[in-house]
Amino acid sequence: MTGVSALPPGLLLMVGALLLPLFGRTARTVLVLGLPVLAVALIWQIPNGVSLQAPFLDYQLVLVSGDRLSRLFATIFAIVALAGSVFALNHARTIELVAALLSAGSAISITFAGDLLTLVVFWEILALASTLLVWSGMTDQSYQSGLRYLVIHLLGGMLLLIGVVGHVADTGSISFSAMSLDSAAHWLILAGFLINAGAPPLSAWLPDAYPESSPGGMVFLSAFTTKTAVYVLMRGFPGAEILVFVGIYMIFYGIIYALLENDMRRILAYSIVNQVGFMVCGIGIGTDMALNGTASHAFAHIIYKALLLMSAGSVLYMTGKRKCTDLGGLFRTMPLTTVCGIIGALSISAFPLTSGFISKSMISAAALHEHMATVWFLLAAASAGVFLHAGIKFPWFVFFQKDSGLRPPDPPINMRIAMILFAFLCLAIGVWPTVLYVHLPYPVEYVPYTYTHVVGMLQLLLFSGLAFFIMLPYMKRTLTVTLDWDWCYRRLGPRPIHYLTNMLAPSHWFEQKRIVLQGYLKRMLDTLFLYHGPQGILARTWATGSMVLWVVILLGIYLIGYFY
Amino acid sequence: MKQHWLVRRKTIRVLWFIFIVVLSLTVVAGLFADEHAVFGIDGSVAFNAWFGFVSCVAMVVIAKLFGRLACRKEDYYDRS
Numbered sequence: 052m053t054g055v056s057a058l059p060p061g062l063l064l065m066v067g068a069l070l071l072p073l074f075g076r077t078a079r080t081v082l083v084l085g086l087p088v089l090a091v092a093l094i095w096q097i098p099n100g101v102s103l104q105a106p107f108l109d110y111q112l113v114l115v116s117g118d119r120l121s122r123l124f125a126t127i128f129a130i131v132a133l134a135g136s137v138f139a140l141n142h143a144r145t146i147e148l149v150a151a152l153l154s155a156g157s158a159i160s161i162t163f164a165g166d167l168l169t170l171v172v173f174w175e176i177l178a179l180a181s182t183l184l185v186w187s188g189m190t191d192q193s194y195q196s197g198l199r200y201l202v203i204h205l206l207g208g209m210l211l212l213i214g215v216v217g218h219v220a221d222t223g224s225i226s227f228s229a230m231s232l233d234s235a236a237h238w239l240i241l242a243g244f245l246i247n248a249g250a251p252p253l254s255a256w257l258p259d260a261y262p263e264s265s266p267g268g269m270v271f272l273s274a275f276t277t278k279t280a281v282y283v284l285m286r287g288f289p290g291a292e293i294l295v296f297v298g299i300y301m302i303f304y305g306i307i308y309a310l311l312e313n314d315m316r317r318i319l320a321y322s323i324v325n326q327v328g329f330m331v332c333g334i335g336i337g338t339d340m341a342l343n344g345t346a347s348h349a350f351a352h353i354i355y356k357a358l359l360l361m362s363a364g365s366v367l368y369m370t371g372k373r374k375c376t377d378l379g380g381l382f383r384t385m386p387l388t389t390v391c392g393i394i395g396a397l398s399i400s401a402f403p404l405t406s407g408f409i410s411k412s413m414i415s416a417a418a419l420h421e422h423m424a425t426v427w428f429l430l431a432a433a434s435a436g437v438f439l440h441a442g443i444k445f446p447w448f449v450f451f452q453k454d455s456g457l458r459p460p461d462p463p464i465n466m467r468i469a470m471i472l473f474a475f476l477c478l479a480i481g482v483w484p485t486v487l488y489v490h491l492p493y494p495v496e497y498v499p500y501t502y503t504h505v506v507g508m509l510q511l512l513l514f515s516g517l518a519f520f521i522m523l524p525y526m527k528r529t530l531t532v533t534l535d536w537d538w539c540y541r542r543l544g545p546r547p548i549h550y551l552t553n554m555l556a557p558s559h560w561f562e563q564k565r566i567v568l569q570g571y572l573k574r575m576l577d578t579l580f581l582y583h584g585p586q587g588i589l590a591r592t593w594a595t596g597s598m599v600l601w602v603v604i605l606l607g608i609y610l611i612g613y614f615y
Numbered sequence: 616m617k618q619h620w621l622v623r624r625k626t627i628r629v630l631w632f633i634f635i636v637v638l639s640l641t642v643v644a645g646l647f648a649d650e651h652a653v654f655g656i657d658g659s660v661a662f663n664a665w666f667g668f669v670s671c672v673a674m675v676v677i678a679k680l681f682g683r684l685a686c687r688k689e690d691y692y693d694r695s
Contacts, residue, residue, distance in 0.1 A: 303674075306674055306678075307674065307677060307678045307681055310674065310675060310678040311678055311681070311682045311685075311686060380622075382621070383619055419653055422653065424653075424654045427653075427654070428654075428657075428666075431663075431666060431667075431670075432666070432670035432673075432674075434667075435666070435667040435670050435671050435674075436670065436671065436674050439671050439674060439675070454622070502647075502648055502649075503648040503649060506641060506644045506645050506648050506663075507645070507648065507662075507663040508663070509641045509644075510641045510642065510645055510661060510663035510664040510667065511663040511664070511666065511667035512667065513634075513637060513638055513641055513664075513667075514638065514663070514664045514665070514667040514668040514671075515667045515668065515670075515671045516634075517634070517638060517668060518667070518668050518671035518672050518675070519671065522671070522672065522675045525675055525679060526675065529686070530688070530689045531682070531686040531687060531688060531689060532686070532687055532688075532689055532691050532692065533682065533685050533686050533687075534685040534686075534687060534691075535685075541692055542692070
C-alpha cells in the first residue's frame with residue numbers, strides 16, 4: 052500500500068517547530084500546545100502496516116509503518132511534548148520550544164520508521180535537537196556539556212550508520228526488523244542503539260549533560276533520547292542475552308552513582324540510567340511478558356520521571372539552587388511541588404497504586420517465569436535500591452532534611468498545572484492498569500494486584516526506607532563529583548596534549564625548529580609552484596605538434612619493444 | 616520562630632512509632648501470603664523485608680567504599 056493516507060505526525064511536529072519563530076507570542080503558545088494534541092490524533096489514525104513510502108535511489112523508504120508498539124511509544128512522546136510545553140511556557144525561550152518539538156517530532160518519526168535509512172536520518176536530527184536543549188541552560192557549563200553530548204551522539208550515530216551500511220551490503224535490504232548478533236554490522240548497530248540508551252561504558256554523557264539544561268529542558272530531554280533507544284532495541288534485538296547483563300550493570304551503576312551524588316537533578320539523571328537498565332534487561336529476557344513489561348515501563352517511566360524533573364525544575368526555578376547541601380525544608384512553602392515530587396518518587400519506586408507498580412513488576416515476573424534466579428534476585432535488590440536512591444533520597448534531601456532557610460513559594464500556574472496533570476496520570480495508571488495494558492504489544496495475562504505481590508512489595512520498600520533512615524548519617528551529602536568513564540575523554544585524553552603544549556609552546560628551541568620547518572615547507576611549495584604553477588613547465592599549454600611528436604616516440608618505443 | 620509541627624521532636628517520635636507499627640504489620644500480613652518459593656530462599660519468613668533491608672545496607676556500604684575510590688572535589692574538571 053503506498054500513497055499519502057495522512058500527514059505523518061512526526062513531520063507535523065518538526066515542520067511546526069521550524070515555523071514557530073515566525074509567530075507572535077499568543078500564536079506560538081497555541082501552536083506549542085495544539086501541535087502535540089493534533090499529533091496524538093494523527094498517531095491514532097495510522098493503521099497497522101506500511102502507510103507511507105518514498106523512493107530513494109534503488110530503495111523504497113518506509114516513512115510511516117505502524118503497529119501497536121510504535122503507536123504506544125509515539126503517543127507517550129506526544130503527551131510528554133504537551134505537558135513539557137505547558138511546564139516550560141513561562142520560562143523557555145523560543146529556541147528551546149523549537150528544539151523540544153523537533154526532538155518530539157524526530158522521536159515520533161523514529162517510532163514509525165520502517166527502514167534503517169529513515170531511522171538513521173531521524174536519529175541524527177534527534178541528536179542535534181537534544182544538543183540545543185542542553186544548551187538551553189545558557190551557561191558555560193551547559194555549553195561545554197552540550198558539546199560533549201554532541202560528540203558522543205555523533206559517534207553513536209556514526210557507528211549506527213556504518214552498521215546499517217554493512218547490513219545493507221550483507222542482505223541487500225534496508226527494512227528494519229529483528230536482527231541476530233551474527234555479524235560485525237549488527238554489533239555496530241547494537242552499539243549505536245546502546246550509546247543512546249546510556250549503556251556502559253558511554254553512560255556518563257547523560258548525568259553530564261541533562262542537569263545542565265534549563266528547568267523545562269531536562270523534562271524534554273529525559274523522555275526522548277533514551278526511550279527511542281529502548282524502542283529500537285525492542286524492535287531490533289529482542290531476546291539478545293547480552294542485554295540482560297548490560298541492563299543489570301546500568302541498574303546498579305545508576306543506584307551507586309546516585310547515592311554518591313549531591314546535585315538533585317544529577318541524582319534524577321543517574322536514575323534515568325537505572326530505569327532504562329530495567330527496560331534493557333527486559334528486552335534481553337525477550338519473552339512476550341518481558342517485552343510487555345518493557346513497553347509499559349517505558350510509558351510509565353516517561354511520565355513519572357518527567358514529574359520528578361518538573362518538581363526538581365520548579366525548585367531550581369524558584370531558588371536557583373541544585374545541590375542537596377543548599378536545599379532542604381522546602382515542604383513548608385512549596386506544598387504542591389512537594390506532594391507532586393513525592394507522587395513521582397513513589398511511582399518510580401513501584402509503590403502499590405502507582406504506575407511503577409504495574410509496569411516494573413512485569414519485568415521481574417518475566418525473569419521469575421523464565422527461572423532466571425540471579426536476575427530475579429538482582430532485580431529485587433534493585434527495586435529496593437530505587438526506593439533508596441530516588442524514592443526517598445530525592446524528596447528527603449530537597450523538601451525535608453534540614454531547614455535551609457529558603458522560603459520560596461510554589462512555581463507559577465502553568466508549572467503547577469503540568470505537575471498536577473502528570474501526578475494524576477501516575478496514580479490513574481496505577482489504579483486502572485487496564486487502561487495501559489490494552490495498548491501493549493502482546494495480550495496481557497499478568498495480574499499486578501495480588502495479595503502476595505502487594506504485601507511483598509510493601510515489605511521490600513518499607514524496610515528499604517528503614518535502612519535509609521538508619522543509615523542516614525552515612526548518606527550525608529558531600530561536595531564531590533564521582534569519576535566515571537568520561538574521565539577518559541575529559542582528563543586522560545586532553546592531559547598529554549595540554550602537557551605537550553605547555554612544555555613546548557614557550558620553548559625557544561621549539562620556536563627555532565618551527566621556523567626551520569616552516570622554511571623547508573615554503574621552499575618545497577615554491578619548487579612545486581615553479582614546475583606546476585600557472586607558468587610552470589609542467590602545467591603550461593603545449594602545442595599540438597609536440598604532443599603528436601611524443602605520441603609517435605612512445606608508439607615507436609612500443610613497436611621496438613614488441614619486436615624484440 | 617515557631618517550629619513547623621512536622622519537624623518537632625514529638626512529631627518525629629510519633630512518626631517513628633507509626634512507621635515501626637506499619638513495618639510489623641507488613642511482616643504479619645506476609646505470613647498469610649501464599650508464597651510459593653521458586654528458588655528456595657525466597658520462601659523464607661518475611662523474605663522481602665530482610666532482603667530489602669540487607670540489600671539497601673549493602674548498596675550504601677558499597678557506594679561508600681566506591682566513593683572513596685572515585686569521588687573528587689567538585690571543581691575537579693574545572694581545574695586544568
